[in-house]
Amino acid sequence: MTTVSRGRRPGSPDTRAAILDAARALFAAGGLTGTSVRAVAARAGVDPALVHHYFGTKDDLFVAALALRVDPREVLAPVVAEGPDGAGERLLRVFLSVWDDPELQLPLRALARSLTDPAGKELMRDGFLTVVIGPVGAALGIDEPERRMPLVASQVLGLILMRYLLEAEPISTMPAEEVVAVYAPTIQRYLTGPLPPRANAR
Amino acid sequence: MTTVSRGRRPGSPDTRAAILDAARALFAAGGLTGTSVRAVAARAGVDPALVHHYFGTKDDLFVAALALRVDPREVLAPVVAEGPDGAGERLLRVFLSVWDDPELQLPLRALARSLTDPAGKELMRDGFLTVVIGPVGAALGIDEPERRMPLVASQVLGLILMRYLLEAEPISTMPAEEVVAVYAPTIQRYLTGPLPPRANAR
Numbered sequence: 268m269t270t271v272s273r274g275r276r277p278g279s280p281d282t283r284a285a286i287l288d289a290a291r292a293l294f295a296a297g298g299l300t301g302t303s304v305r306a307v308a309a310r311a312g313v314d315p316a317l318v319h320h321y322f323g324t325k326d327d328l329f330v331a332a333l334a335l336r337v338d339p340r341e342v343l344a345p346v347v348a349e350g351p352d353g354a355g356e357r358l359l360r361v362f363l364s365v366w367d368d369p370e371l372q373l374p375l376r377a378l379a380r381s382l383t384d385p386a387g388k389e390l391m392r393d394g395f396l397t398v399v400i401g402p403v404g405a406a407l408g409i410d411e412p413e414r415r416m417p418l419v420a421s422q423v424l425g426l427i428l429m430r431y432l433l434e435a436e437p438i439s440t441m442p443a444e445e446v447v448a449v450y451a452p453t454i455q456r457y458l459t460g461p462l463p464p465r466a467n468a469r
Numbered sequence: 470m471t472t473v474s475r476g477r478r479p480g481s482p483d484t485r486a487a488i489l490d491a492a493r494a495l496f497a498a499g500g501l502t503g504t505s506v507r508a509v510a511a512r513a514g515v516d517p518a519l520v521h522h523y524f525g526t527k528d529d530l531f532v533a534a535l536a537l538r539v540d541p542r543e544v545l546a547p548v549v550a551e552g553p554d555g556a557g558e559r560l561l562r563v564f565l566s567v568w569d570d571p572e573l574q575l576p577l578r579a580l581a582r583s584l585t586d587p588a589g590k591e592l593m594r595d596g597f598l599t600v601v602i603g604p605v606g607a608a609l610g611i612d613e614p615e616r617r618m619p620l621v622a623s624q625v626l627g628l629i630l631m632r633y634l635l636e637a638e639p640i641s642t643m644p645a646e647e648v649v650a651v652y653a654p655t656i657q658r659y660l661t662g663p664l665p666p667r668a669n670a671r
Contacts, residue, residue, distance in 0.1 A: 298585060301502040383500060383582045383634055391635050417631060417640050418651060425627025429619060432585055433593050438619050440670035448665035449620060453655050463650035468642035 285311040286318055290332040291373040298380035299329050329381070333374050340402065347406040354407055355455030356447055362423065363443040366431060379427050396420060409458055414465070418457040426450060487513040488520055492534040496579030501531050502586045531583070535576050541567075541601045549608040556609055557657030558649055564625060565645040568633060581629050598622060611660055616667070620659035628652060 289310035293302045304325050308315040322328040342365060346357045365371055382391055400420050404412030426446070429438040441449070491512035495504045506527050510517040524530040544567060548559045567573055584593060602622050606614030628648070631640040643651075 297502065300499065301586065380585045382630065383585045384503070388635055392637055396637060414639055417637050420637070421627040421631040421640060422624055422655070423627070424630050425623040425625070428584065428626050428630070429623040433590055435594055435598060435619050435622070437616055437667075437670070438623060442668040442671045445665055445668045452658065453624070456654065463647055465639075466644040466647045468639070469644045 282311075282313060282317070283321055286313060286321065286328075287332055290322075290328050291377060294329060294332055294377035295373045295380065298377070299325070299384045301380075304328065329377070333378055340399065343399070343403055347403060351407050351409050351459050353455075354458055355453070356451040358403075358419070358454055359447045359450055360443075363446060366427070367443060372431070376431055379432055382424070404458075407458065411462070414462070415457055419454055422450065422453050422457065484513075484515060484519070485523055488515060488523065488530075489534055492524075492530050493575045493579060496531060496534055497575045497582065500579065500582035500586055501527070503582075506530065531579070535580055542604065545601070545605055549605060553609050553611050553661050555657075556660055557655070558653040560605075560621070560656055561649045561652055562645075565648060568629070569645060574633070578633055581634055584626070606660075609660065613664070616664070617659055621656055624652065624655050624659065 286307065290302075290307045293307055293310060296302075302325075304318050305315050307328065308318045311318070318328065322331050342361055343358070346354055346361055349357065366375055396417065400416045401412070404416035404419075409415055426438070429435045430441075430446070431439075433439075438446075488509065492504075492509045495509055495512060498504075504527075506520050507517050509530065510520045513520075520530065524533050544563055545560070548556055548563055551559065568577055598619065602618045603614070606618035606621075611617055628640070631637045632643075632648075633641075635641075640648075
């Protein structure tokens with residue numbers, strides 16, 4: 268439909284980087300649903316066809332924009348290595364070292380905004396919970412990891428919402444050490460504390 | 470721009486109800502950003518102009534669709550009336566009686582999906598936190614309510630995400646009594662337990 272302007276070098280790494288930067292900024296603000304390829308192209312100063320040419324569909328672009336240059340499984344290795352004692356506190360420290368890093372904030376916010384998109388459900392359930400959170404529970408050797416790790420996720424996700432997306436005071440400006448002190452007992456209880464007997468599913 | 474078909478009675482309560490039903494279903498699935506007035510009109514079988522005529526802007530329609538027929542402050546009165554002891558457990562029971570109610574689920578899910586919309590930030594911070602959650606803390610007479618209630622909100626929001634939006638097992642199918650038993654100690658600690666000293670904001 269449209270042609271790429273000859274004034275640009277479409278293959279240059281700068282162009283790809285400009286598209287990715289634009290995509291990260293817009294996905295972080297509007298999530299997957301609220302962002303169009305056209306808007307990304309406009310912000311990057313390129314033709315929408317070029318965005319499709321290099322990155323495929325909007326979903327593909329989203330995945331490319333999320334490439335975090337950190338492997339969550341690698342980052343979480345120290346949490347697991349020392350066993351269940353104190354794992355709640357270590358998990359929070361690792362979590363904050365990643366999420367409070369200004370360089371990682373934009374793609375992480377984009378990811379978090381997509382949580383409530385219909386498309387984000389699979390990303391979250393099959394990606395985050397299955398690939399990242401599940402193996403941590405298994406590696407820690409705790410009992411009932413398939414029940415405990417979703418509880419951990421429920422508090423971590425609520426913290427992400429309040430601190431990074433809603434930016435609700437005072438959680439949004441709490442120093443990392445205070446966040447650790449406030450939430451570590453909760454996470455530790457979910458990991459290793461007593462839980463009520465399992466009832467039959469509703 | 471468009472004219473209303475003469476074949477319909479635009480003022481009929483049925484038409485208004487049909488528009489609201491369509492809006493609730495679509496907002497629940499796609500949130501505020503992912504839903505258009507055009508799509509709501511199509512689902513209700515009316516002209517988009519009629520939607521605007523009766524409900525104003527898309528934001529106005531969203532607010533109308535969210536009218537829950539429950540006043541959260543009224544529902545929360547029993548939580549407050551008996552004071553801080555056991556308030557965590559009572560709060561969870563009230564929360565589940567509302568959120569597990571099939572009649573209320575669609576508008577509540579729509580509200581929750583809008584959490585991560587840019588427009589949802591004010592709705593959440595200035596609405597939910599200020600109007601609903603804040604007064605509960607004040608009425609309970611706990612110390613530091615402005616610090617403790619956002620912690621409560623961070624766990625309740627994470628629970629909402631896991632149970633109702635991501636529908637992540639086993640939280641999504643846990644009987645209400647098990648949810649209460651799992652989360653009450655967390656909520657109670659945030660309400661009345663020891664907290665670390667406040668550090669200077671980052």
